[in-house]
Amino acid sequence: MKANYKKYLLNFKHPSGTSRGVMTEKETWFLMLEENGKTGIGECGILRSLSVDDRPDYEEKLKWVCDNIDLGKEELLAELTHFPSIQFGVETAFLSLVSKTPFELFPSDFTKGTTSMSINGLVWMGEEDFMKSQIEEKLESGFTCIKLKIGAIDFKRELELLRFIRQNFDAEKIEIRVDANGAFKPDDALEKMEQLAKFNLHSIEQPIKANQISRMRLLCENPPIPIALDEELIGVYGIENKNELLEKIKPQFIILKPSLVGGFSGTLEWIAAAEKLSIGWWITSALESNIGLNAITQFTYSLNSKLPQGLGTGGLYTNNVDCPLEISNGQINYNPSKKWNIKNLE
Structure with a gap:
């Protein structure tokens, strides 16, 4: 299995205000998996100033996930307790990889x-x-x-x-x-x-x-x-x-x-x-x-x-x-x- 990640900046159509301030863009990270010709994608949706994993070593942890992707989902999740947004990305990417299509994760x-x-x-x-x-x-x-x-x-x-x-x-x-x-x-x-x-x-x-x-x-x-x-x-x-x-x-x-x-x-x-x-x-x-x-x-x-x-x-x-x-x-x-x-x- 291969894994890589990518940072992406989402741009708000209009400045969006909360009691913590006004946002004009939102940072997110995508985790991509590839195995036996199939692909999977998950989003690590960190929310700066609010996510508990808003830490200087966030990208370093994403790199660690990619380097250790062969550990499998459960072992990775156990190592990511303090990185909940990366946990979400890992869960979603693995589901995406094994689903009929990369985006139909819970058929219903x-x-x-x-x-x-x-x-x-x-x-x-x-x-x-x-x-x-x-x-x-x-x-x-x-x-x-x-x-x-x-x-x-x-x-x-x-x-x-x-x-x-x-x-x-x-x-x-x-x-x-x-x-x-x-x-x-x-x-x-x-x-x-x-x-x-x-x-x-x-x-x-x-x-x-x-x-x-x-x-x-x-x-x-x-x-x-x-x-x-x-x-x-x-x-x-x-x-x-x-x-x-x-x-x-x-x-x-x-x-x-x-x-x-x-x-x-x-x-x-x-x-x-x-x-x-x-x-x-x-x-x-x-x-x-x-x-x-x-x-x-x-x-x-x-x-x-x-x-x-x-x-x-x-x-x-x-x-x-x-x-x-x-x-x-x-x-x-x-x-x-x-x-x-x-x-x-x-």
Whole structure:
């Protein structure tokens, strides 16, 4: 078996804002395998400043994987515990290598194009007019679940955006999720959540920064809005530690990004830990290219979750890979008549 890797910069169509700053490009790495005339590809979707494997030796570790590819998937994964995005790339590349085609990793009615999955429409942070135009576009496009990133503009103006949605659509018609990305201070988080609760929200992601376990536990005890952990899960290794974290905090939901939590195997560990405690979950992408998004989407469909997932990021870039994934009326589907085109990567 041969293996090599390649760095690739994805360019955003529009600057995309979170509480950690504005992004104009996104770095990613592709792992390519070749054996007996077959090829496989996986994406190592590192997210700088957020991924636990944002380390100076990241590329060195990718080179080590290629030099030691004959160890096989399981042994490689065991050596990559502290590099979850590379774990995701390795898992995907090996699946791709043995699949009927390099991109049909989890064959199903979804990959046949006969069924689809509900997703949320993502509204990025920015000036009020920009956020409002995004909201209008998502509503016109048929989304019934909208996720707003909050914490960048004045909080009162963010409340006005929520009021704008609720003046036109009640909670029966439009589900609203908000993502604070840890932007609230522990001392005022509860007060802000109480103000947000007036708009009948589905949930709030990571209201305060991660690693404040006692403060987060208090917020989750009887929250005005159900709380979903996101960044809190990053860098937690092993099923015992995952069980312990969820038992301490007892959130209402967890949100799983395979590139950040150790690929498919790490995601399944979190799901097992959550379901033991009757904690809900959904899966989102972490700004991967369509290579990684395709893998996450097919994997997610195989788990049969009924909640809207966070998989609508494929249209963010000017230089993404052409693929059969399509979004229509708040649903993501796979159109087998559309062909993959990875010439961008050559």
